[in-house]
Amino acid sequence: MHSGINISQTDARPMYLQIMEQIRQRIAAGDWAAGKELPSIRALAADLRVSVITVKRAYLDLESMGVIVTRQGKGSFVAEGGPAGEIHLAQLDEHLSAAAELARHIGLSPDELAERLRRVRDKQ
Amino acid sequence: MNTLTRRLIAKEFFQHRWMIASSTLAGVASLLVSAGPGIRYAIGSLLFITAFVSFGVVLAMISIATERKERMLQFVLSLPVSYADYVRIKVWSLLACYAGPWLVMSGGAVALVLATSHLPDGLTPFVVLLSGFMIANFSLVLSGALLARTEGVIVLLIIVTNMFVSLFLFLVSSLPGIAAFKDGAVPHWNATFWAVLAVELAVLVASCLAPYFIAARRRDFV
Amino acid sequence: MNHAKHIELAGVRKKFRFFTLENLDLDLEAGQIMGLVGPNGAGKSTTIRLITGLLAADAGTVRVLGHGMPEAQALAKRDIGFVSDEMKLFSHATVGWHMDFVASIYAGWDPQYAATLVKRFNLKPEQPVKGLSHGEHVKALLMLALARRPRLLILDEPTSGLDPVARHELLTEFTDVLRDDSRSILFSSHNTLDVERISDRITFIDRGRLVESRDKEDFLERWRRIQLQMPAGSALPELPDIIGRAVDGQFVTLTTNRFSADMLTHLGTAVREVHRMSLEEIFVANVMHHREARGE
Numbered sequence: 001m002h003s004g005i006n007i008s009q010t011d012a013r014p015m016y017l018q019i020m021e022q023i024r025q026r027i028a029a030g031d032w033a034a035g036k037e038l039p040s041i042r043a044l045a046a047d048l049r050v051s052v053i054t055v056k057r058a059y060l061d062l063e064s065m066g067v068i069v070t071r072q073g074k075g076s077f078v079a080e081g082g083p084a085g086e087i088h089l090a091q092l093d094e095h096l097s098a099a100a101e102l103a104r105h106i107g108l109s110p111d112e113l114a115e116r117l118r119r120v121r122d123k124q
Numbered sequence: 125m126n127t128l129t130r131r132l133i134a135k136e137f138f139q140h141r142w143m144i145a146s147s148t149l150a151g152v153a154s155l156l157v158s159a160g161p162g163i164r165y166a167i168g169s170l171l172f173i174t175a176f177v178s179f180g181v182v183l184a185m186i187s188i189a190t191e192r193k194e195r196m197l198q199f200v201l202s203l204p205v206s207y208a209d210y211v212r213i214k215v216w217s218l219l220a221c222y223a224g225p226w227l228v229m230s231g232g233a234v235a236l237v238l239a240t241s242h243l244p245d246g247l248t249p250f251v252v253l254l255s256g257f258m259i260a261n262f263s264l265v266l267s268g269a270l271l272a273r274t275e276g277v278i279v280l281l282i283i284v285t286n287m288f289v290s291l292f293l294f295l296v297s298s299l300p301g302i303a304a305f306k307d308g309a310v311p312h313w314n315a316t317f318w319a320v321l322a323v324e325l326a327v328l329v330a331s332c333l334a335p336y337f338i339a340a341r342r343r344d345f346v
Numbered sequence: 347m348n349h350a351k352h353i354e355l356a357g358v359r360k361k362f363r364f365f366t367l368e369n370l371d372l373d374l375e376a377g378q379i380m381g382l383v384g385p386n387g388a389g390k391s392t393t394i395r396l397i398t399g400l401l402a403a404d405a406g407t408v409r410v411l412g413h414g415m416p417e418a419q420a421l422a423k424r425d426i427g428f429v430s431d432e433m434k435l436f437s438h439a440t441v442g443w444h445m446d447f448v449a450s451i452y453a454g455w456d457p458q459y460a461a462t463l464v465k466r467f468n469l470k471p472e473q474p475v476k477g478l479s480h481g482e483h484v485k486a487l488l489m490l491a492l493a494r495r496p497r498l499l500i501l502d503e504p505t506s507g508l509d510p511v512a513r514h515e516l517l518t519e520f521t522d523v524l525r526d527d528s529r530s531i532l533f534s535s536h537n538t539l540d541v542e543r544i545s546d547r548i549t550f551i552d553r554g555r556l557v558e559s560r561d562k563e564d565f566l567e568r569w570r571r572i573q574l575q576m577p578a579g580s581a582l583p584e585l586p587d588i589i590g591r592a593v594d595g596q597f598v599t600l601t602t603n604r605f606s607a608d609m610l611t612h613l614g615t616a617v618r619e620v621h622r623m624s625l626e627e628i629f630v631a632n633v634m635h636h637r638e639a640r641g642e
Contacts, residue, residue, distance in 0.1 A: 009543065014566055014622060042377075046521045049514075051379055053546040057563050101607075106615050128451045135447070139438045198433040199487075201400060203451060204423040206416075343402035343416070 007048055015050055019058040024067060024091060027078055038068060038076040065090060128203060133217040140183060140221050147179035151229040161242050173254075176229055177289050180222060180262035181282060187218055188269040189278050201345055211270055211339040215332055222262050230255035246308030249317045250297060256324035257292045260331070261285055267331040271338055296320060351409070352376055352498050352530045353397060358406035360392060367392050367554045370406070374547070376497075377527035379520065381541035381562075382534040383629055384551040390534040391430070393551065394502045397532070398428050411498055424452070427491030430502035431484070435475045441486050442471030445493075452494040460493035466515055480507045492519055499523060501533040505540055517544055542625035550632055557636045562625075569623045569631070570605040574598040574616040583612060589635045601631055 004026075007018045026032040038059070039047065045055045059076055062068045067090070070076045103113040137144075154175055158168020191197050200210060233251045237243045268281040296302060301316020353374035360367040367389045374380045384390050395401040396408055399419030408415040413422035435444055441464075449455040464471060467485040478486060484507060491499060499520075505513045521544055523529050535541050541548060548565060550557035558565075575596050576582060582591075582598060587609075590601035597618075602609065610617055623631070 009539065012622075015543075016563065042525050042527060046525050049517050049521045049544065051521075051544050051546045051562060052377065052524055053561055053563055105610060105617060131447055131450055135436065135439075138443075139436065194437065195432050195434045196436055198400070198430060199435055202398065202423065202426075202428040202430075202433065204420050206399075206420045209420060345400050 005044070005048060007050065015054050016058040016061070019044075019048070019050075019055060020062055023058070023062060027067060028091070032078050034078050034080045036078045038078065040075060065094075128205060129209070129213055132200070132205075132213045133220065136187060136217040136221050140187065143179070143183065143186075144221060144225055147175060148225040148228050150175040151179075151225065152232055155229070155232045155236050159236055159240055165243075172229070172233070173289065173293075176258050177261070177286065179225060180258065181265055181285065183218060183221060184262070184265045184269045185278070185282070187221075188214060188266070189272070193275075197345075207342065207345045208336070208339050211335045214270060215266065215335060218266055219263070219332070222259065226255070226259055226262075230258070244307050244309060245311055246305045248311040249313060250302055250306055253296060253302075253317065253320050253324070254292070256321055256328075257289075257296075260324040260327040261288055261292075263328045263331040264288075267335045270335040350375060352378075352411055353380075353532060354407070354409040355393075355397070356407050358396060358403045358408060360396060360401060360403050362392075365389070365392070365554060367396075370551075370556055372549060372556070372559060374530055374532055376530050377524060378546040379524060379531045379533070379544055380547040380549060381545035382532060382549050382551065383536065383538060383541055383625075384534075384557075385536070385633065387553075388551045389554045390551065391432075391502055392554075394430070394500060394532070394534060398426065398500060399423070425497040426500060427494060427496035427498070428500045428502075429484075429487045429491045429504060431504070431506055432502070433487060435483065435486060435490075437474075437476045440472055440474050441469055441478075444475070444486070444490055445471060448490045448494060452496075454495045456493055456495055459495070460489065463489040463493055463519070467512070481509060481512060484508060485512060488516065488519075492523075495529075497529050499529070499531040499533075501531065503534055503536075505535060505537055513540065520544055538624070538626040538629055548625070550629055552633045552636060553642070555636075555640075557632055565625065565628055566622065568605055569601070569603050569628045571621040571623060571627075572600045572602065572609070572613065572617060573619040573621070574600065574613060575618050576616055585609065585612060590631060603632070603635075 005019060005022045007015050007022075009015075011018055013021070023032070023038070032038075038044075041055045041059060042052055045052045048055070059068065059070065063070055063076070066079055068076050069079050099117075100113065103110075108116070151172060154168050154171035156168070158165045158172060160168070191200070197210075201207070205213070230252075233255065234248060237247050237251055238245055265281060265285050268285075269278060272278050272281060297306065299316050299320070301312075301314050302320075305312040305314070351373055353372060355370050355372040358367065358370040358372075365387070370389075370393065372393070382390050382393065392401065396403055397410055397415065399410075399416035399422070402416045410422045411425050413419075415422060435441075439447075445460060445464075449457065449460075463469075467482075467489055469482065469486055469489060473482075475483070475486070484504070488501075488504060491501075505516060508516065517540060520531055520533075523531060533541075542562070545562050547559065548562050549559035574582075576598055578596060585600070585602075587602050587604035588600050589603055590599075592599045601623075610620065
């Protein structure tokens, strides 16, 4: 089974993040419907020519985000009840929490952060 | 005998098939030359001894020293064999490769002595001892090559075993029990003959067994 | 017999006149690929020779597929496919002869897979080994080892001397091995890009000692370069787990092998950038740190 996922070694993001990203895109786009079985970890690793541990890491993270569910001995499936929009929202939350974290480091108040977000959006 | 052992022995015959055939031919041809009188006999017997000795040395060198030097030994040792298996297979397969030409050349030499009128039949015991020497000398080269770990030892081995040939020809032919009957009309199978043959046999057995004992104690193979 | 650990080295020591491999512990489990990485002369080949029974350890134990080495090597090697950069096929025979030879010895030989590999590696069975280029020779060796589907593949510098296309094909075959989780691979390399891509576990060795052996993702998660900008005159906060620091004016680059988010909180506003490190960078930093710690 060909997953259509591609990973690049020159991409600055680690390989497991690239895999997560592409799986989420497919789910968000509706190509991979809820309940669809994902390729097994070993099969996807062999397909992508990456180590098993890298794919395992990606699946574990996707599972902890609720994007996929893994049933022992059965395989991994796209999580039920997560319409495409919700996955987008989950993705957005993730980016925002990273932004919030950084703001805390550099001592920005929540208001200043919100203000910056507004400015960034207006520039687009 | 398992499949791997069989295949490795077959490999030696396949690898050396041309050398086995051409050495046997060269041996027989030089015997035919030496069937003539006078100078033909001198040249023929010299060629015969050269062909006989160099076949053994080259066989052992190509099969053992070259195989190790060119790292084909590493391939052999990646197969399901222990080093002791390897040594055992080498000793027996090379002895088997050597045996055919040895039988033809030895038998040919004896037949030549008995069949030709200008060669006295009294020479037969000496020719038999020469054949015995050849296989004993070969087993010495064989086990030496298996035990040697450096190029220098191999070279020394070749020089020494070549010197043994001249020593044998000179010493054994001048033993009283041999020299006195060499030119006689009938072969004399006397005590001297049996004593020399026993020494040759002892060398043969000892050099075939030595690699077993030493290889069993060796721990590093590359 | 299905032994969970495919390779177990404990306290292994091997002394030569000018080199000693010391105190080596190593574990490889079924279903894993381990990359053995080290500079030239680090002891990669010695380690592999100890594992394949070509050398006997002076101290410690070596077990492979549950068999004690080198004593039970004839048995263990039935399930091992071993290819080394230094190994040569019989020069008098053809590639095809070797295929027949290997096929007759191993029960697991898969003629169809062998034919596929011959095609993929562009080998010619009728070609004498004598005429093979270095790359073709390595590919022939790998074809012979892969086509018998051994439980454990041990490869000493398998990709050295191969062109990028051949290397890519090879990595495909390696990862394909792991569709079956009862098989495993140990390979040594100084090409960290190959190692980074396909290894589950990575073992760094240097100057005869083990530097570190752990899951690849651990390495990639734990190592970071943190760039700080420190106002002139301010002191660097004391931090544990910093193994390298380089100062350039106001800019300070820290290298850590135990990165955590707490570290950034601790450093506060001085943090300018945080960089992940490639395996090659981790390898070099790790080896240098290890040498310093040993006072070399």
